[in-house]
Amino acid sequence: MAESTSKLDFQLYVITGANYHPGRSIVDVVEQALIGGADIVQLRDKTASKQDIRENAHKLRQLTRRYGVPLIINDHIDIALEADADGVHLGQDDLSLAEARQLLGPDRIIGISTHSIEQGLAAQAGGADYIGVGPVYPTGTKPGRAAVTTSYVQEAAAQIRIPFVAIGGITLGNVDTVIAAGANRVCAVSEIVGADDPAAVCRAFKARLNAAANHSQSPSRQGQSQGTSSPNDSQSSAAQPHDFAGTGVTVNGVAQRTTARTVWELICQHRLEDRRIVVELDGAIVVREEWSRTPIREGAAVELVHFVGGG
C-alpha cells in the first residue's frame, strides 16, 4: 500500500510474544500495535509448531501490508521466503549471515542480535541491515542472559553505522534512559503486546522517541551521563499511555488528534463523504472502496484533495 522511502526507516520495533496475550489473537494484538504506530514487526515464537508459525506469518504478512510496515521473521528463512516477508532476524547461534544472504537474496532485510560491540561490528561488516543491541535490561523473553546495560548502547551509538535497535526489558519507565544513551530505535515485546491497550503504549513510545529526535537537534543533549543508570530507574513516569487521547495525524499539512480509526471515519468527521475527493495516505492513494477498511495509524500523513479552477 504505502511506498516506504527506505528499506529500513523505523523507530519502534515490535516483536510478537503470544504468551503475553492469552485469549487474544496475534493479529488483533499486532494490529493494535500498528495502529499505535509500530514501524516494523517481527514474528517470533520459539515454542509453536512450524505449521503454526507459518500460518501466523501469512496472517501477519497480510496485516502488515495493509499498514505498509515491514514484517521480519525470526529464525525461519524458509517461512520468510514463503510468506514473502521483508526479512529475517537471526541470533548469534543461528545460520551465518553469509549463508542467510545467499538464501534470501540481496533485497531482503537481515537483522542480527548482538550482545557486545565486537559482535555488533562483525554483523555490520558482514552486511547485516540492522542489529539488535541488548538485552539492555534483564528480560523475561531471554531468561538467564546477562544484561548488557546501556553501556553497549553508548558504544553502538558511537561506532555502529547501520541502524541499531535497543532491545531487552525496555519499558515506558526506562525508555528515556535508553534514548539518552544514544538509541534512536527501540524494541519492546511484553510492554507492548502484553498491554491491555497496545496502541496506547505504542503511541507513548513514539512520543518519547519523537521528542528525543526533535531534542537531539540541539547540541546540549541531556542525559549522556546517565548512560549506566540502573534497570529499576523509572524516571519520568509522567507520560502514561492513556494521556494520549486519539491518534495523532497530519491532515492536509495540519497536525490534529482524531478518534477516527479508519479513513472513512476521518472523512465523515470532516463531512466530506459526499464530495468528490481523492485520499492519499502516507504518499499512497487510497481508493474510495478501501476507505472503510483502511486504518488510520499514529503519525499518518493524510492528504484530502479535490479539483478547483485552474488553467
Add this chain to the structure above:
Amino acid sequence: MMMNDQDSLVIAGVKLQSRMLLGTGRFPSPHVLQQALTASGAEVVTFAVRRVNLEEVEDDSVLQHLSGRHYTFLPNTSGANNAEEAVRIAKLARAAGLGSWIKVEISANPRTLLPDPIETLRATEQLVKEGFDVLPYTSDDPILCKRLEEAGAVAVMPGGSPIGSGLGIMNPYNLGLIIEEANVPIIVDAGIGSAADAAQAMELGASAVLLNSPVAKAKDPVAMALAMKLAIEAGRLSYLAGRIPKKRYASASSAPDDSLFASPAKGAL
C-alpha cells in the same frame, strides 16, 4: 462550414471539433464560467488539484459546475516544483476517475511562472511510463518540444509568453519551427491576450490554443469566449487557406490593363 467538419483534431484518440481548450480558473462566478464554456464551444477543460479546505464548509470544487456536459478533462500539475511532485499530483487526479489526460505544469520561477524544462521532460517521461496521456506545458524551445514529443507526449504545449501576462506570441519564429518539426499536435498554452493573438497562433499552424486568463479576466468573459472561438476558427481557416507571401512593395489587386487612362499601346495609331 464544410472545411471545419472534416478538419477535426485528434489527441490521444479523442476527436475534437473545437480547437479551444479552456481553463476554469479566475472566473468571476461559477455562472459566468458556465456561460463562457458554452460560448467557447470548448470540449477540453483544465483545472487544478488542491487540498480540500477543511475550515470551509462550502464546496469550492469546480467539477460540480461541469456536470451534465460532456468534456474531456485535462487536470494540471500546477503547484508541483519537480517531476516527482507532478507525478504525485497526476496520480491523485487519475484516481478521481476523470480519465488519463494530464497537463504537466512545473513552474520554476514565481515571477515568470516559466516552466522548468528539465523537470518537465522528466515528468513527461515518467508519466508516459505510468500510462498517462501527457500534454506538457513547456517553453517555446524547438529542441525541447521535440524531446517532449519523443518522450511520448500526446501533444506539446509551448507558451506564447508567461502565464496570464497577455503578451501574446513573443517568438513566432520559434513557434513556427516547433510546428514545422512536430508529429504531434502543438497547442499554444499561456500568454494569449486577445482574439488577435489566438488567431495568430492558429495562422502559424498551431493545432489548438489553451486559454484561461484572457477569457476569465476580460470585462465580459462570455463575449470574449465567443471572440476567441471565432478567432481560433478564423485563424485555422486562414492557415489552411494559405496566406500570400509578404512582399516589400505593392502589388495591385486591380489589374492595370485596359485602364481608362492608360496610354494606348503603340501601333494602335
